[in-house]
Amino acid sequence: MRTILLTIEYDGTAYSGWQRQPNGLAVQQVIEEALCQLLGQNTELRSSGRTDAGVHASGMAAAFKTSANLPLKAFVEGTNHFLPIDIAILNAIEVPSGFKPISDALAKHYRYTILASAIRSPLRRLHAWHIRENLDVNAMQKAAVLFVGHHNFAAFRASNCSAKTTVRRIDSIEITREGDSIIIDVVGGGFLKNMVRVMTGTLVDIGRGRFEPEYIQQLLQNGDRKQAGVTAPACGLCLREVYYPQYLGEVLISPPEVF
Amino acid sequence: MRTILLTIEYDGTAYSGWQRQPNGLAVQQVIEEALCQLLGQNTELRSSGRTDAGVHASGMAAAFKTSANLPLKAFVEGTNHFLPIDIAILNAIEVPSGFKPISDALAKHYRYTILASAIRSPLRRLHAWHIRENLDVNAMQKAAVLFVGHHNFAAFRASNCSAKTTVRRIDSIEITREGDSIIIDVVGGGFLKNMVRVMTGTLVDIGRGRFEPEYIQQLLQNGDRKQAGVTAPACGLCLREVYYPQYLGEVLISPPEVF
Known part of the structure; x- marks a missing residue:
């Protein structure tokens, strides 16, 4: 076989x-x-x-x-x-x-795409979360780095998530603006159910000024899902790559730079 | 009113x-x-x-x-x-x-997007023409500049196009590669029915090596639709901007640099 x-x-x-x-x-x-x-x-x-x-x-x-x-x-x-x-x-x-x-799998790369624009976009409706306000990307970036490392992501998962352990490893998270798109690239060792979407919802709250960037630390400590942001819509999320070690033989894709 | x-x-x-x-x-x-x-x-x-x-x-x-x-x-x-x-x-x-x-209208900007890839793309299927071969973008660029200016575009229109005159003005045409996408940006004074799509189909034939770039000149001279390329699929085409003069009052969009 x-x-x-x-x-x-x-x-x-x-x-x-x-x-x-x-x-x-x-x-x-x-x-x-x-x-x-x-x-x-x-x-x-x-x-x-x-x-x-x-x-x-x-x-x-x-x-x-x-x-x-x-x-x-x-x-x-x-x-x-x-x-x-x-x-x-x-x-x-x-x-x-x-x-x-x-x-x-060594790691996975997910990308979440937000369209920050007063008007919705018919051409991007299936691949981005439309948010009417502008977002403070600097504040979001400041918050995002707090996710990097091994943390308890209990606050950042679906309420019906059945994973036994909630500690996960985030290798990198980068937020970039391209025109009216805000792109969140997350690389990590594994993800709980809805984890990237709840992280995104919380980052958006920070971008709106509802929370300070340091609020992420508090959520990683208290593990309380109710205190985190909404689950961002599914349509904005895309699984971009799964990284496997080179010993598999042929290299599927180059490993992320964080390794 | x-x-x-x-x-x-x-x-x-x-x-x-x-x-x-x-x-x-x-x-x-x-x-x-x-x-x-x-x-x-x-x-x-x-x-x-x-x-x-x-x-x-x-x-x-x-x-x-x-x-x-x-x-x-x-x-x-x-x-x-x-x-x-x-x-x-x-x-x-x-x-x-x-x-x-x-x-x-002073001019219009159309963009045609080609996906040049051995495999089709589910995520881009509605907004690009999928072509399995790689294309010679340099040859396409060399051909594209021959469209610039006032020319008889009779060879580059739908066979049922009813326009009285077939002379049109192209201000600029740029072809860029972004990963496996090839993007054709055309700005011109007005367009015959299917004109950008037949221009694209002919440029793709040149990118495939079927015609030399200079073949465009021949088509602009003989005006023979049958000798031009196929009509590229509709899904790859997008009308990006229509340019109006500033005397309209508020500036809708900045005029193209060619003016």
């Missing part, structure tokens, strides 16, 4: 998230069905993690086992042939049989 | 183009109906020109007459309240009563 690791892009607008579920169509299910059509047998995908309903990805990672003796290119182009236009396989590599998509 | 000039953004994916027509829903119709709801009377929009089905705009210009004594901000926010999420009014200014949206 070979283990094949796929890099996947999808527009999450039409899906109920990555993970297969009884109600609603999941990205995982659509790709598994495409692989089944390509390979002629049921195929189970194991991903680096889940994404919520409506969240996008330009670099989701997911692996499957197969005995098919196809060239790697065929796993890309053959699967894409059976996929709808809002999902595509970007790359396929072969990895060692013991590969574990979740625990082998 | 006041004359109000609107700047409009829309995602053209769901529409049969700008202009009202018997079959299919046009952007013009949707905005006229929103203005009717806001103002309580039928309102006719006159635009700087049409866009084809599926073409986008981030700076369409269209004017209407009204006796409503509303502040300009209300024409923006009030109309947006009645518009769907894929259309928005960005700005409203008052212009002299003799204002003519087509003939007063």
